[in-house]
Amino acid sequence: ARLVVLVSGSGTNLQALLDAIGDDPEHYGAQVVAVGADRDGTGGLERAERAGLPTFVCRLGAYASRPEWDAALTAAVAEHRPDLVVSAGFMKIVGKDFLAGFGGRIVNTHPALLPSFPGAHGVRDALAYGVKVTGCTVHFVDDGVDTGPIIAQGVVEVTEEDTAEGEAALHERIKEVERNLLVEAVGRLARDGYRIEGRKVHLGHVGE
Numbered sequence: 001a002r003l004v005v006l007v008s009g010s011g012t013n014l015q016a017l018l019d020a021i022g023d024d025p026e027h028y029g030a031q032v033v034a035v036g037a038d039r040d041g042t043g044g045l046e047r048a049e050r051a052g053l054p055t056f057v058c059r060l061g062a063y064a065s066r067p068e069w070d071a072a073l074t075a076a077v078a079e080h081r082p083d084l085v086v087s088a089g090f091m092k093i094v095g096k097d098f099l100a101g102f103g104g105r106i107v108n109t110h111p112a113l114l115p116s117f118p119g120a121h122g123v124r125d126a127l128a129y130g131v132k133v134t135g136c137t138v139h140f141v142d143d144g145v146d147t148g149p150i151i152a153q154g155v156v157e158v159t160e161e162d163t164a165e166g167e168a169a170l171h172e173r174i175k176e177v178e179r180n181l182l183v184e185a186v187g188r189l190a191r192d193g194y195r196i197e198g199r200k201v202h203l204g205h206v207g208e
């Protein structure tokens with residue numbers, strides 16, 4: 001399967017995918033064909049360039065409106081003919097064109113146990129709420145914010161130190177689980193196929 005990965009930050013989830021694929025995309029069942037970002041100079045773009053991958057940037061500020069940005073992002077991704085689009089720490093909400101173009105084939109990773117704590121501050125919100133466990137969720141993207149059908153989740157205990165040390169330390173611990181969860185989930189979707197029925201994702205050979 002052809003993957004286009006979208007990033008906004010340091011790109012460690014992207015790196016986990018690249019490391020899992022290594023020099024044997026056949027074995028993993030997928031290969032990253034391009035990496036896109038919503039801003040220049042991110043760690044994710046650097047990691048892509050280091051891997052010799054095509055990259056593109058669609059900055060919201062470069063377009064007169066959000067729909068025009070969405071159309072441009074859709075075109076930039078479509079150029080690489082993805083089977084799956086992986087949003088790995090991509091901090092923008094995709095719009096109508098993008099969902100029309102890739103709906104049902106966009107996988108996102110979120111650093112909280114959805115439906116709890118959706119949005120851009122899931123780690124901070126969970127910590128502030130005083131949860132005893134949090135974690136991460138890999139899900140398909142639909143027209144809501146972090147609301148699409150869930151593919152996989154991983155649990156992370158919240159410790160006393162987390163409460164003291166704060167969000168960054170807890171987020172790093174979540175990311176350790178998240179990177180493996182994403183690599184496993186994307187690999188299975190790519191190798192075994194899947195079917196989405198309402199809110200449920202059925203992994204495995206479609207149509208059997």
Ligand code: GRF
Nearest residue numbers: 009010011012013089109111
């Ligand atoms: C991930 O935890 C992702 O869930 C969140 O931001 C983080 C991105 O990390 N949206 P990286 O850019 O993959 O290192």
